[in-house]
Amino acid sequence: MTIYLAREASKVWRKVCAETTTELPLLREKWPLLLAGIVFQYIHGLAARGVHYLHRPGPLLQDLGFMALPELGQDKNYLSECTFVFIFFSFFLWTFHPFIYHSKRFYTILIWRRVLAFLVASQVLRIITFYSTQLPGPNYHCREGSNMATLPPPNNVLEVLLINFPRGVNLGCGDLIFSSHMIFTLVFVRTYHKYGSKRFIKLLAWVMAIVQSLLIIAARKHYTVDVVVAWYAVNLVVFFVDTKLPEMPDRSNGSPLIPLSNKDKDGRPKDEKDVRLKDEFHKLLNGNHGDPTDRRQRVQMNGRHPEEDMSSMLSDATPNGT
Known part of the structure; x- marks a missing residue:
């Protein structure tokens, strides 16, 4: 049993090393875009923290979702977060499956x-929307009478920049239209729907997105309009951005990594080098090893070319075999 586990672990390690070698060139090329996307997650959290200072509690707005769905209550409020955490980490692990599994359709760097x-x-779009109009939050800690519904003015800039992570992220108010949980959920589900391979999991992912929507409303974390929007x-955003981005190469047919540069190690463009190699190949076939620009007229001597004189001299110098 120990030998079997060691052998399987060795296979997995070799796959991880091979995939890492494949992904590193992509990471070296795409790291500025990846870093910008990660940094913007902090900017988004900072914006949500800032709107909390502007939030003013008030009576709950009339909402059809609140009328149709029973309230979960504070003791079952965790169901919505547990569903979101399951969706998030399931998608995160799936994007790294090329490092372990033999069958793969995409590169992890490109899909992220x-x-x-x-x-x-x-x-x-979400930041623009929730700063345009601040609605009274429906969540329990955002209602009238809660000491967390409104934040006191910050004492210094550092207090704002630290965004009270992670407590400030989970207990924010005012960042309503539209739901951040649904942004992540729908982006993940749509991405798997396009690049995933299991039809059952695709169907399950959409069902989970619907369940997540209902739980958000039942937990009173958002109004129904936040989820619908x-x-x-x-x-629409995913559809538009997807048409603007270059399509990712499909690895399911075993095709190698697409070239990241159109130049070889010597700095010469590959197209130019290919043309040069073809020219040299044609020269060898035609017996012309000289410079193709050197097209001097051959001088005839006594009506014959020098090559003909040379061949006749060699034939005369050869003794007869009789």
Whole structure:
């Protein structure tokens, strides 16, 4: 048993090393875009923290979702977060499966570059929206009478920049339209729907997205409008951004990594080098080893070419075999 585990662990390690070698050139080329997407996640959190200072609690707005769905209550409020955490980490682990599994359809670096582009575009719209109008938060800690509904003015800039992570992220108020949880959920589900291979998991992912929507409303974390707007806004954003980004290479047919540069090690463009090699090949076939620009007229001597004189001299110098 120990020998079997050691052998399997060795196979997995070799796959991880091989995939790392493949992904590193992509990381060296795409790291500025990946870093920008990750940094923007902090900017999005900072914006959500800032709008909390502007939030003013008030009576709950009339909401059809609140009328249709029973309230979970504070003791079952965790169900919504547990569902989101399951979706998030399931997608995160799936994007790294090329490092372990033999069958793979995409490169991890490229798919996260795409996902971060979807997230950033959606979050920019979200920041503009919730700063335009601040609604009274429906969550329990955002209602009237809660000491967390409104934040006191910050004592210094550092207090704002640190965004009270992670407590400030989970207990924010005012960042309502539209739901950040649904941004991540829909981006992940749409990405798996396009690049995933299991039809059952695709169906399950959409069901989980619907369940997540209902739990958010039942937990009173968002109004129904926040979830509804997220459903069509995120889908439209993903559709638009996806058409603008270059399509990722499909690895399911075993094709090698696409070239990252059109130059060889010597700095010469590959197209130019290919043309040069073809010219040299044709020269060898035609017996012309000289410079193709050297097309001097051959001088005839006594009506014959020098090559003919040379061949006749060699034939005369050869003794007869009789």
